[in-house]
Amino acid sequence: MGKKKSGTGAWSADPRDALRAHPDFDLFQMDRGGTPGWEDDKGAAKKFGAQRGGLLSELQERLYAEGRTGGSRSLLVIVQGLDTAGKGGVARHVMSKVDPQGVALRSFGPPTEEEQRHHFLWRIEKELPAPGLIGVFDRSHYEDVLVARVDELVAPEVWEERYDEINDFEADLVAGGTTVVKVALMISHDEQGMRLMKRLDRPDKHWKYSASDLSTRRRWDDYQDAYADVFRRTSTDVAPWYVVPADHKWYARVAITEILTQTLIDLDPKWPSVRWDPMVQRRELAQTLSTRALADSLSETDEQVEKSIKSNREVQKRAARASKVGDGSDPVADADATAREAEAYAAAAAAMADQQRTRRQKAEFLAERDGT
Ligand code: AMP
Numbered sequence: 001m002g003k004k005k006s007g008t009g010a011w012s013a014d015p016r017d018a019l020r021a022h023p024d025f026d027l028f029q030m031d032r033g034g035t036p037g038w039e040d041d042k043g044a045a046k047k048f049g050a051q052r053g054g055l056l057s058e059l060q061e062r063l064y065a066e067g068r069t070g071g072s073r074s075l076l077v078i079v080q081g082l083d084t085a086g087k088g089g090v091a092r093h094v095m096s097k098v099d100p101q102g103v104a105l106r107s108f109g110p111p112t113e114e115e116q117r118h119h120f121l122w123r124i125e126k127e128l129p130a131p132g133l134i135g136v137f138d139r140s141h142y143e144d145v146l147v148a149r150v151d152e153l154v155a156p157e158v159w160e161e162r163y164d165e166i167n168d169f170e171a172d173l174v175a176g177g178t179t180v181v182k183v184a185l186m187i188s189h190d191e192q193g194m195r196l197m198k199r200l201d202r203p204d205k206h207w208k209y210s211a212s213d214l215s216t217r218r219r220w221d222d223y224q225d226a227y228a229d230v231f232r233r234t235s236t237d238v239a240p241w242y243v244v245p246a247d248h249k250w251y252a253r254v255a256i257t258e259i260l261t262q263t264l265i266d267l268d269p270k271w272p273s274v275r276w277d278p279m280v281q282r283r284e285l286a287q288t289l290s291t292r293a294l295a296d297s298l299s300e301t302d303e304q305v306e307k308s309i310k311s312n313r314e315v316q317k318r319a320a321r322a323s324k325v326g327d328g329s330d331p332v333a334d335a336d337a338t339a340r341e342a343e344a345y346a347a348a349a350a351a352m353a354d355q356q357r358t359r360r361q362k363a364e365f366l367a368e369r370d371g372t
């Protein structure tokens, strides 16, 4: 019997709903080998994730364009998890789907001497994503209520106050236009042990191992308690936590890809409108072109404009389809998808009218040349 070929699969629930840490969330009951919202297999997940690449990168490019033209929105993705949970892999994997120019990846290690002299949020503030960018944090200010608490780097009354400070800090960020997505990769004790052993077994992975990983592992229960408090005290309405079972790397990856895609769909970044008139600019540019180049340009007008119509309609259609997760029985999501499709058709109609104007204008330029 041949191996069963995987289909593309689909989410049975938006992972943002399936993984969100609500007040009643219980970390100790969570199955870390689970795949909430995904009932298909690994092969299907990989295919689905790969298909999301095009949509994710188009949405990211729009956000970037918006940021370059006066927009103030940005996206901050905070990735937390213990050693070997897959933080670096997720950052690399997800970010490989978008233009590197639009992403800023930052890892936070033990604070330097200078950083220690400042408030714990000082080094974080310096690394926040500029408008239009997606910032990815591999570890973050949450270490200041995780390792700082477990290793007793500061007194309990110090870390105790930090939860509220973090909530205030993130609320300000969100108010300023940054969408904050927090994902925690949670692996089981056994899985971490196996992954650490693999690092020891493979010389090419030795560089990832640190002798201190073992002392951290010995404090497993304290870390779990500290993580449980993070979810209990800092999963807010404006900046919720998504707790991702991470024993299956393929699940963690496809889940985070989907969380980001859906977040960007909701942000709905649009191509910026410009302040100059293309008709005026085109006339000036035409004066610098030879008659031959002008004729060539006229003949490729349709092709250029059709490309932009196509990419616009494609992104709208994919966004519509992507927001229709589940069985399509959600009337709000359906109405939203229909509205997006209508918007896409209106945009296409406007672009076609524009195409005709462009063609006419170029033909006029050529006629003027003939006349001289
Ligand atoms: P890695 O992510 O494997 O490169 O390791 C980074 C190390 O930096 C981990 O052991 C973290 O616990 C440590 N670290 C990160 N942030 C802090 C912090 N605020 N205070 C103390 N240690 C930290």
Ligand code: MG
Binding pocket: 083, 084, 208, 210, 213
């Ligand atoms: Mg490490």
